[in-house]
Amino acid sequence: MGKIKFAVVVFPGTNCDMDCHYVVKEVLGEDADYVWHTQEDLSPYHCIILPGGFSYGDYLRTGAIAKLSPVMESVRKEAEKGKLVIGICNGFQILVEAGLLPGALLKNTKLRFLCKFVYLRLDNNDTPFTHLYKKGEVLRMPIAHFEGRYFAPPEVLDTLERNGQVVLRYSSSEGELVEGVNPNGSLNFIAGIVNEKRNVFGLMPHPERCSEKILSSDDGYRIFKSMAEWARTHLKEL
Amino acid sequence: MAKPLYKELGLTRYEYERIKKALGREPNIVELGMFSVLWSEHCGYKHSRHFLKMFPTRAPWVIQGPGENAGVVDIGDGQCIAMKMESHNHPSAVEPFQGAATGIGGIVRDILAMGTRPIALLDSLRFGSLNSPKVKYLFQGVVSGISFYGNCLPAEExxxxxxxxxxxxxxxxxxxxxxxxxxxxxxxxxxxxxxxxxxxxxxxxxxxxxxxxxxxxxxxxxxxxxxxxxxxxxxxxxxxxxxxxxxxxxxxxxxxxxxxxxxxxxxxxxxxxxxxxxxxxxxxxxxxxxxxxxEDTHLFLTQAGFAVHNCIGVPTVAGEIYFEDSYEDNPLVNVMCVGLGRIEELQKGRAEGIGNTVVLVGSSTGRDGIAGAAFASVELGPESESKRPQVQIGDPFTEKLLIEAVLEAIKTGAVVGVQDMGAAGITSSTSETAARAGTGMELDLDKVPLREKGMTPFEIMLSESQERMLLIVKKGEEEKVKKVIEKWGLNYAPIGIVTPDGILRVKHKGEIVAEVPAKLLAEAPRYRPRPVKPAYIDELASFSTTNLPEPDDYNKVLIKVLSSPNIASKEWAYEQYDHMVLVNTVIYPGGDAALLRVKGTSKGIAIKTDGNGRYVYLNPYRGGMIAVAEAARNISATGAQPLAITDCLNFGSPEKGEVVWQFSEAIRGMAEAASYLNIPIVSGNVSFYNESPDRRVFPTPVVGMLGLIENIDNRLTAGFKNSGDIVVLVGDTFPELGASEYLKEIFGKVAGEPPKVDLEREWRANKLVIESAKLGILSSAHDIAEGGLAVALAEACMLGGVGANIRIPTSPIPPSYYLFSESQARFLLSLPPEYLHRLEGLAEELGVPISIIGEVGGNRLHIESDRELVSLSLQDLESVWRYSIQRMMES
Missing domain, CATH: 2.170.16.10 (Hedgehog/Intein (Hint) domain)
Known part of the structure; x- marks a missing residue:
């Protein structure tokens, strides 16, 4: 198969679109197109990225309006077909609002916007997004959000944990889940989860901001690389 | 008796007479309103233009000097950087959050108007003492305001x-x-x-x-x-x-x-x-x-709470914050923006081409901020609180759309001129673009999209509604631009045409409501008030700092200085800004200067703002020089070559002789340093009237500097890296504690003379660091500034996560002077021992004194002379330096 085709969805107010596009095209060497939020057909793509930003100005709960836009119907459709969908930061919030992932993202416990590097423990490497990592590996990635505190009712959390759907957790540099390492108060230290089918991934940290050595960490690169490799072996030529 | 209208609007009798004479008739109310804003200090530079002529503005790499929306510098490969700094001091004192947010919106549009994409923001903030509850409110407000424009907070419901x-x-x-x-x-x-x-x-x-x-x-x-x-x-x-x-x-x-x-x-x-x-x-x-x-429910939703992210998608990469009592009533909020573009795509704010269409794009026009520019030009008094409506409301969401829409519109090739619509809105943008091109304009206010019904021509002409830009579009090619602007969901409103007669003619409901020569509006009268040296200068300068007692406990003293909010880490503030979006930021906030890569090349640009108001207060000439020299050292410490300056000059009322003296002396100092170091000043802004009845701010010129590093792999950072590296002090240390942070923190004094400046030494020290960076022999480089060598050492340890063992001479300078002196032209370097001879060779060639003062290693900062002076663990240092501001804000 030739190059893997990524769609980078742009809502009014998305602002990490250029960064995701750059990483896919220039760093990963695959294909990427910007896709405007009015687009109704995403079938020509293997992978769909919902980048960070403040879709529709976040005038409501973050992501609450974006979920109503036409493109989200096609995201849902492609996800059902088994295509890969990744939502980063605001993209994660949109996936949650749209019901493609369970739970909710609330304001950080400190009620402040936070932009900084954090440590993450990779708890599941058996997904299309993380198969190039080792289980238990500690990663260093930046966060930049106001609303990243993962919340879900106990029964939903139980299901997530039982199914191994929790992929990333905030941790210490040694991978421990201890006091002081959870920047936003997320339940179970959750930083990223997948759906049951493992083809929809939402995470608060920004892998596109740490995919090159010069940016002080390239720990995010293998997420994009994993997606491309998985797509190459598991998805059909378009 | 009621004041005459011109006085209400802030014009003097002299100015009124001058307008009358030039027009040959009485101006009507709309015209008077237009003059009042354009001839305000904020827009007209009435009291400053004369002095600003001292600045050097040219160099072979300068493409655009002062006079446009922003200055522009050539960085090779057909690429250029636009840069500009602006103040938003007065609005921030009244309504911190919105004031700071619009500060960012305006400066971003200045960069956009040059046809360049905004890629970085820097904040330079000055507040009163953090112990004051009012200062905490303002600081929190300003920081979250920036992170709103940065991160979307609710404005109105x-x-x-x-x-x-x-x-x-x-x-x-x-x-x-x-x-x-x-x-x-x-x-x-x-x-x-x-x-x-x-x-x-x-x-x-x-x-x-x-x-x-x-x-x-x-x-x-x-x-x-x-x-x-x-x-x-x-x-x-x-x-x-x-x-x-x-x-x-x-x-x-x-x-x-x-x-x-x-x-x-x-x-x-x-x-x-x-x-x-x-x-x-x-x-x-x-x-x-x-x-x-x-229907059914009362719970309709308002734009709630604090929202996320850097809305406009421009990272806030650096800046500095100082706390000083003089800023208590009148905080300073200066914002610098930097844009990247291609030289052949540069735009100018000129209304060229008779018959071309004048287009207003962006938000609708409302009543917000009417006469804000005039408001920025009066002292703050008790009635300022009632001026809240004059602070404009910013909407970062629309701003981001505006950035994309305007850049795309420029690509159509149908745009011949672009102008930000900031202070004085339609009036300033139309008259400035027409005046620059020597043309006129005919405007039809009925075509302006309005947010409120029943707005008068006076209100429409003077509104400062945000997120608007003026485009001059080629006749016959309007459709191309319209299509782009409307795709982004913004208003496209052709409001007039360019005319040959030099007259700005404004129509409303079929009648001419104003008819004024554009040039006359753009050329405010100039004043040259007489400078008067303030009495405090000699009095404070005479304070002797030669016989200060040595401390009993150097550990305690260092901890005290590190916990000063001027020295302590500003992490609490910059964590609230997105400093990474666009994935260009290679050196994050907290170092000497921010460093951004230029994608697709091996180049990087370094940017930094700086300006110590205390130095300028005590000796404006020297303080002005230091503002430039220190910013240059910050740039060099990353390995980049300083290229250009934008500035923001924050002073008291220019109608007072003492302020004029401070202003002219500071400018003289800055101009001298900028000329000597060959770093031209390409744009800037003056903010006067930073005083309240009780207090005047320290005269504070803030320097925003740009540097270029050809190969970004040669970049340097401030933190120590490897155990065993040699620690080298570049430059001579003199017993200079006047105006120092040490004197203020330990002895409670703001007095004495700031450190001496020797521009030749500065030039040579910078050169040494830049050349050694190119050779790749250094492990770290850090500018030595406030808090002196001791603070620089502590920072290098904390930023690098490794300790150091330092020995300092026992004489002739007493240890506290050696450790806390703020002598200029100094750097702290570290390098592997095997490269030492190469550094020594280079230093000798350049005639720069260097001393070996110790080595990197361990997990403590250990300083001794003939006895142990300081011995603190990294944890001891971190717990005060990193968390002191957070503790003050959260207490």
């Missing part, structure tokens, strides 16, 4: 609605104005037609569209202001119900709330958060209030 299938987000007042007939002075209700409003369904606990039935407007005579522990302030009528916990969960009225009550706020819409009431105060002020009746 905005609601989201759908009419005829279109979704929009407007203020509730705007909704009322659309449906309620013009008479504004009576309480009213109006039926709404075909309006759905985004609401919250209590049963299903989900967001849904509900039909809105009515909108109400009434006057409320008083309000209650509730401050909560989550940092939210609510202003509501006393009868407004709030969900609260008091003997169970109940709705109780705001008026009966008490300190300590728990209320539930719909900050997170799905899960109301409990938060404790810290303060309830009543506000006796009559204002209009609004409400909407929604």
């Amino acid at each position: 905005k609601i989201v609605l759908k009419t005829k299938g279109n979704m929009e987000c407007i203020s509730i007042e705007e909704l009322a104005n659309r449906f309620i007939p013009e008479n504004k002075n009576v309480p009213q209700a109006a039926e709404l037609e075909d309006v759905e409003i985004l609401s919250f369904d209590l049963h299903t606990r989900s967001v849904c569209w509900k039909r809105a039935l009515k909108v109400f407007r009434r006057k409320a005579p008083s309000f209650v202001e509730v401050t909560t522990s989550s940092g939210r302030r609510l202003l509501a009528t006393p009868d407004h119900p709030l969900l609260a916990f008091r003997r169970g969960l109940n709705f109780i009225s705001c008026g009966s709330l008490e300190k300590g009550d728990t209320v539930f706020l719909f900050q997170d819409l799905s899960y109301p958060r409990p938060t404790r009431v810290l303060k309830v105060s009543s506000v006796e002020e009559e204002r209009w209030v609004f409400d909407v009746e929604v």
